[in-house]
Amino acid sequence: MNDMNDIKHHLHDEILLAYSAGALPEAFNLIVATHLEMCDECRAAAQAFDSVGGVFLDETAKVSMSKDALANTLTLISKMPGIKGSEPQNKIPNPLAAYVGSSLDDIKWRPIGMGVRQAVLKTSKSATARLLYIPAGSVVPDHGHRGTELTLVLKGAFSDETARFTVGDVETADQSLEHTPMADIGEDCICLTATDAPLRFNSWFPRLAQRFLGI
Ligand code: ZN
Ligand code: ZN
Numbered sequence: 779m780n781d782m783n784d785i786k787h788h789l790h791d792e793i794l795l796a797y798s799a800g801a802l803p804e805a806f807n808l809i810v811a812t813h814l815e816m817c818d819e820c821r822a823a824a825q826a827f828d829s830v831g832g833v834f835l836d837e838t839a840k841v842s843m844s845k846d847a848l849a850n851t852l853t854l855i856s857k858m859p860g861i862k863g864s865e866p867q868n869k870i871p872n873p874l875a876a877y878v879g880s881s882l883d884d885i886k887w888r889p890i891g892m893g894v895r896q897a898v899l900k901t902s903k904s905a906t907a908r909l910l911y912i913p914a915g916s917v918v919p920d921h922g923h924r925g926t927e928l929t930l931v932l933k934g935a936f937s938d939e940t941a942r943f944t945v946g947d948v949e950t951a952d953q954s955l956e957h958t959p960m961a962d963i964g965e966d967c968i969c970l971t972a973t974d975a976p977l978r979f980n981s982w983f984p985r986l987a988q989r990f991l992g993i
Pocket of ligand 1: 785787788789813817818819820821
């Protein structure tokens with residue numbers, strides 16, 4: 779994999795906080811844990827949430843959190859000394875390897891149209907984790923989201939209407955985003971995604987595929 783210092787798009791604090799609190803569905807836990815193994819910055823933040831936010835969340839988990847409470851926790855954490863993580867690894871990150879094995883070559887891909895392939899991972903049903911294989915220069919059909927979608931780049935890079943995402947980057951998409959991710963021209967792109975609601979594709983053919991393939 780590439781130099782992980784190049785990561786520009788990170789997990790949002792709300793996601794890290796929910797991860798520390800054990801409040802995320804399995805598919806989201808997987809993508810967070812995988813990013814944390816690739817990213818010193820988020821790993822340090824998560825460790826801070828674990829030590830400070832964990833205590834805080836025990837007290838507040840049963841009530842909805844106010845904006846102030848989150849801001850106060852973040853301020854507290856920003857004042858903590860930095861926590862140095864271990865070196866990133868040059869293979870499939872361990873959390874993901876537990877689901878797919880140690881090599882991306884062994885994955886059983888299924889076509890979902892326009893050259894794009896997917897492999898849905900076995901997780902609890904409240905959210906879906908899948909690997910996406912986007913051939914160089916190909917696009918994932920234009921789509922919006924009914925829930926939250928996290929996309930982590932494992933190999934190659936893609937761009938959409940918002941930015942370019944390279945290895946280790948995470949895109950956080952919600953209802954407000956309609957996008958058409960396109961893999962870089964020079965290299966196939968492999969991503970890990972987590973979604974907590976079915977995507978809604980915009981043209982009739984992908985919608986048909988959605989019905990039959992469950993994407
Ligand atoms: Zn990060
Ligand atoms: Zn999307």
